[in-house]
Amino acid sequence: EIPAQAGDQKINYRFVAIDADGNEHRSGAYYVLIASATPTPISDIHDNLEAWDGEIKTIRGVMTIGVNVIQTGRTNAYIQDTSGKGLNLYDPEAYPELERGVDVTVVGEVDLYYTTIEVKNFEYKINATGQELPEPAEITVEQANSDEWEGTLIKVIGTVSSIDTYSNNTVVTITDGASELEVVFWNSTGIDIAALEVEKMASFIGVGGQYSSKYQLTVGYQDDFSVITGLVEDNKNLPEVFELRPAYPNPFNARATISWSLPEAADLTVDVINLTGRVVETLHQGYQEAGVYNHTWNADGFASGIYVVRMRAADRVFHQKLVLLK
Known part of the structure; x- marks a missing residue:
């Protein structure tokens, strides 16, 4: 019998049997991972990676990219917790029940595989399925070029500058006019x-990472990217002023289209705020070329009431009232 042990440990053991003649027989070596009752925040693993590399840690979070998505036949997936950070789960064996939206507790070995922060050689317990995903951090192309977003769900908007197709994936390079980022789609x-x-300008949601000294965003699902429509491509028809255009429909039920125009390229932020001034959703943040843009706001998760769309661009601020009726 193995006595009670503290959490976050790997216990090695073997069986020893002695027969009636006093001969001793030893089994092969076994081990068991002991989970901690208090999971370690994934952000702490990021912050203490050098000290904890090779250590056993317990984490709990929601799967953001499930097993058999970016690689089949093994576990190469991503998990994120309430600390706002994520990491990779790796195992040579595939665990298909670890799908997107699963709330899972994991105990395993912290590892830095080249630039990938991962937990490997792990055991797990599923707590719930169908859970809401963490909100992706909405950042610019320039901001995405950082170790800060390793393994973490992010949303980036940029203009496609090149598309390169390889045997196992397609790499789409996007730009904000100053910086570039590789967006990876595995076959x-x-x-x-x-x-x-x-x-074309597009929006991408995925996990941040790095490969061959280049920062990347890996997309796992069809719904996690979309082409932004409404951009005026003919310079003769470019808008003459910065403008937050009338939303439609208004009042609306669940979905409204928000439009804005830029006579020149600019950094801007378009938020939805409530009557207390709190930002409830950011529709866009970052660089955009001159043109007219449309964005559909899905307000399924919001209560009926009055909201305000706020656009900040070129040192100017625009407001527009929206009425949500359910």
């Missing part, structure tokens, strides 16, 4: 990217 995801073309 195993089955994502259709036919709508992506050079010079």
Whole structure:
């Protein structure tokens, strides 16, 4: 019998049997991982990676990219917790029940595999399925070029500058006019990217990472990217002023289209705020070329009432009232 042990440990053991003649027989070596009752925040693993590399840690979070999505036949997936950080789960064996939206407790070995922060050689317990995903951090292309977002769910908007297809994946490079970021679509995801073309602007949600000294965003699901429509491509028809255009429909039920125009390229932020002034959702943040843009706000998760769309661009602020009726 193995006595009670403290959490976050790997206990090695073997069986020893002695027969009636006093001969001793030893089994092969076994081990068991002991989970802690108090999971370690994933942000702490990021912050203490050098000290904890090779240590056993317990984490709990929601799967943001499930097993058999970016790689089949093994576990190469991502988990994120309430600390706002995520990491990779790796095992040579595939655990298909670890799908997107699963709340899971994991105990295993912290490892830095080149630039990937991961927990490997792990055991797990599923706590719940169908859970809400963490909100992706909405950042610019420039901000995405950082170790800060390793393994973490982010949302980036940029203009496609190149599309390169390889045997196992397609790499879409996007730009904000100053910085570039590689967006990776693995063939195993089955994502259709036919709508992506050079010079089109698009929005991407995925996990941050790095490969061959270049920062990347890996997309796992079809719904996690979209081409931004409404951009005026003919310079003769570019808008003449910065403007937050009338939303439609208004009043609306669940979804409204928000439009704005830029006579020149600019950094801007478009937020939805409530009557107390609190930002309830950011529709766009970052650089955009001159043109007219449309964004559909999905307000399914919000209560009926009055909201305000706020656009900040070129040192100017615009407001527009929206009425949500359910």
